[in-house]
Amino acid sequence: MRLAFMGTPDFAAASLAEIAAAGHEVVRVYTQPPRRKGRGKAEQKTPVHALAETLGLDVHTPESFRDPDVLADFAALDPDLAAVVAYGQILPQAALDVPRLGCLNLHASLLPRWRGAAPIQRAIMAGDELTGVQIMQMEAGLDTGPILLSETVRIFPFDTAGSLHDRLMATGAQMWPRALAALERGSLEAVPQADDGATYAKKISNEEARIDWRQPAETVANQIRGLSPFPGAWFEWPADKGAVRVKAHMAKAEDGEGQPGLVLDDGLLIACGEGAVRLTRLQREGRAAMDADDFLRGRALPAGTVLS
Template sequence: MSDKKLNIIFAGTPEFAAKHLEHLIANNYNIIACYTQPDRPAGRGKKLQPSAVKKIALEHNIPVCQPQSLKTDEALDELSAWNADLMIVVAYGLLLPKAALDAPKYGCINVHGSLLPKWRGAAPIQRSVLTGDAETGVTIMQMDVGLDTGDMLLVEKCDITDQDTSSSIYEKLQLIGPNALTKTVDQIEAGTTTPVKQDDALATYAHKLTKQEALIDWTFPAIEVERAIRGYQPWPVAYTNLSGNTVKVLQAEIVTFSDKPAGEIISADKTGITVATASGAIKITQLQPQGKKPMSVTDFINGRADWVKPGTNLLVDAN
């Protein structure tokens, strides 16, 4: 029998959220219901697929609610009927109106993937890598009607190395987030939380990613291009145009010196495809042509050497 007293609703959708739900279940927290987005078509057959959170909830016989919106009277009545003490929101994907935030006794808390107030918004992990931040983390926040503006309840930090991609940071936060969450829930139950107001003057916004912004701009310095290659993984993935063909750039390294114009292919051999930038150059070592699997630069050049002739300027292809 659980010694945890709070009745908790969990709201989340992707794998990141599912990891937090699994941790709560494994540590015997009382999850009385799970909210997740409606099933979406996926795969070749475009059949409706349940979210990662729904799968975990069903495995543990936890009731699942999948409203299209939480703004209708019907959805709000259903939420209130659970008579929850607390709602935990992790990458849910639906906006919670004030009535939903106020429904549980202790309101709603959120696991946000940044060190608030830095990187409020939709893509905090990616923006932290793209900007070259030295650290990130998770902030457990008391939700309010603003966009990630609520009081901070607990912060856990982790380093960002110059090898990290957004995908690897996602995995790091997936490890530290669940423990930070349960620690916060325990503090709420014990009445020992120490909310800290965010300094709005220090706020930055992590705007939603688009496919277009992942097109490599060779007029940027090499350090920024290399960050983009790491920051846009796993989505939308940095890409460039080679001989009129869209090619994803998966791995690269910085070459500190270049005297060639930005965008010019300096060399192409088994060690990499080196492209000049505004400052320095980038040596591409792994690529993925459209419709193909990721491949080493050696395999790429073996079949497509004419795409990467030294002296070619990629800025011409980009326009």
């Protein structure tokens, strides 16, 4: 089939690689424009952009798909369909109507649970035991279209947003060849989403990243795992020259009692509103993440300290 691909991050690049390897004609790749990043503020292409160039594919980086010229240019491609994965723009109805077979989107949750921008993080933060990846037919609503193909993925107690992201990325990418082959045969059944049970995975705010020790230990541990490695749940580590921001990247709930924020032993067991969490992987601002034993060398946090 002739298709356009729309995506931006690593999560999307894996899907583009699988689609191209399956032999479909990718007539154009759309991705977000290069942005200036890093200390030197050098302009960096997105992972999808870089991969598309390696594959010799035509790449366009429009600022907005609502631009009439962008829409006209897209229509001129006359694609059979568009495959969309974490593109970063909401497509207007005029764009959704262009491909003969419509626009298909890969989403990292079991819809209608966790529609929106941050489904991987929200699933872990909520303590979900299962999530998944689904390919759906796109429509004007936010992740409301009928489901075409679905795979369920377990969330393990040791999962972080990073580890779950990688598993979902691989699973989702491998679904595209099956979905496109079934679509060509006319055997892909569209199943409407349930009318109830919808939840929304809003973008993670800066305020949510700070650890609130007054929450139950399970909630705190899930927050830490759900925000690891980015943006990272953080707290202030007391120091002689003022508090230092430290990110917690891994934690587990344990038994323990005390004032919320009270350090209960010399191994980073911190009292919460209910129970306690043991921090097992941390990162000082501007430094690399490391296991707790290594982190504590030269940075003791003795029992009895109270974290704010």
